[in-house]
Amino acid sequence: MALKAIGSHEEMLSLLQEDSKNYILIYKKGSDASDCSYHAVDIASGKLQDINIFTADVNLIKDIHPKYNITSAPTLLIFEGKRFVKTVKGCNDEGFYESLFESSLFSAKTVDGEKPQKRVTVYSTPTCSWCTTLKRHLDHNGIRYREVDVSKDQKSAEAMARKSGQQGVPQTDINGQMIVGFDKNKINTLLEINN
Numbered sequence: 001m002a003l004k005a006i007g008s009h010e011e012m013l014s015l016l017q018e019d020s021k022n023y024i025l026i027y028k029k030g031s032d033a034s035d036c037s038y039h040a041v042d043i044a045s046g047k048l049q050d051i052n053i054f055t056a057d058v059n060l061i062k063d064i065h066p067k068y069n070i071t072s073a074p075t076l077l078i079f080e081g082k083r084f085v086k087t088v089k090g091c092n093d094e095g096f097y098e099s100l101f102e103s104s105l106f107s108a109k110t111v112d113g114e115k116p117q118k119r120v121t122v123y124s125t126p127t128c129s130w131c132t133t134l135k136r137h138l139d140h141n142g143i144r145y146r147e148v149d150v151s152k153d154q155k156s157a158e159a160m161a162r163k164s165g166q167q168g169v170p171q172t173d174i175n176g177q178m179i180v181g182f183d184k185n186k187i188n189t190l191l192e193i194n195n
Contacts, residue, residue, distance in 0.1 A: 003042055006054045009063045015054060018081040022052040023101070026065050028073040029057045036091035037074035044097035051101045095121075095148060095156045099173075102146055118191060120145035121173040123160045131170040134182045141193045145172075 003025070006012045016022045025041050027034035038055065045053045056064050058073050068077055068084060076088040076097075088100070099121050120138070122145050124131030138145050150157035150169060161167050164178040172179045174190045187193070 003038075003045060003053055003055050006056055006064075007061060009061075009067055012054060012056070012064060013082065015052070016079055016082045017052055020052060020081070021085075022079040022081075023054070024064070024077040024079070025053065025055045026070050026073050026075045026077065027055065027057060029059055031073065033091045034074045037076075040092060040094040041076070041097050043094040044101060047098055048101050053101075093155055093159055095153075095159060099146055117144060118175045119173075120191070122147050123150050123156070123171040123173070124169050125149060125151040128169050130182045134170045134172065134187075137182070137184065137187070141191070143191055143193070 004015075006015065006024070012024060023041075025038065027038050029035070029038075041053065041055075045051055058065055064070075065073075065075075068087070070077070070087065072089060074089070074091060078085045078088065099119055102119070120143060122131070122135060122138070124135070124147060126149065135145075135147065148156045148160070150160060157167070160171055160173075160178075163173065164171055164180055166180045168180065170182055172187060174187070177190065179186050179190070
């Protein structure tokens with residue numbers, strides 16, 4: 001989905017959809033960190049559908065950031081419907097944003113009363129047999145996950161190694177907690193799998 005520039009706080013409020021998460025990237029065009037964040041959000045949003053992502057350049061739009069006490073750009077505002085929830089500051093890589101946006105799709109699609117699924121990312125390579133075992137286990141238990149082939153994605157491989165301190169695969173990121181290898185008991189505990 002393409003990013004949509006907004007012109008005012010009033011316009012932003014009119015565009016927020018009640019039944020989903022909404023994201024507003026507050027950025028300052030021409031700043032390295034803001035340009036980095038804009039680029040990463042743009043790439044991540046282009047891989048997904050049904051995501052509401054808006055942008056506001058503080059060089060042009062002056063009435064949004066003061067209302068949410070935003071003092072630095074880039075900052076991503078996260079709303080549930082029209083309710084402001086939290087911010088994510090600074091530039092993050094596209095994998096981070098993609099995972100963030102995907103998790104909102106998963107939680108938005110849960111049945112009433114069902115707990116939203118945790119955000120799961122599996123770092124793997126095509127030749128890794130334990131990676132295949134891990135993915136089969138998740139598939140068998142109906143766990144949705146995003147797969148990152150670190151043999152083809154150097155930036156994600158570096159981000160994975162920074163998070164865990166390890167370079168081997170498989171690695172699983174469950175809501176920000178890294179699990180190195182196929183540690184079935186730990187994965188089952190974190191994902192509340194009962195087998």
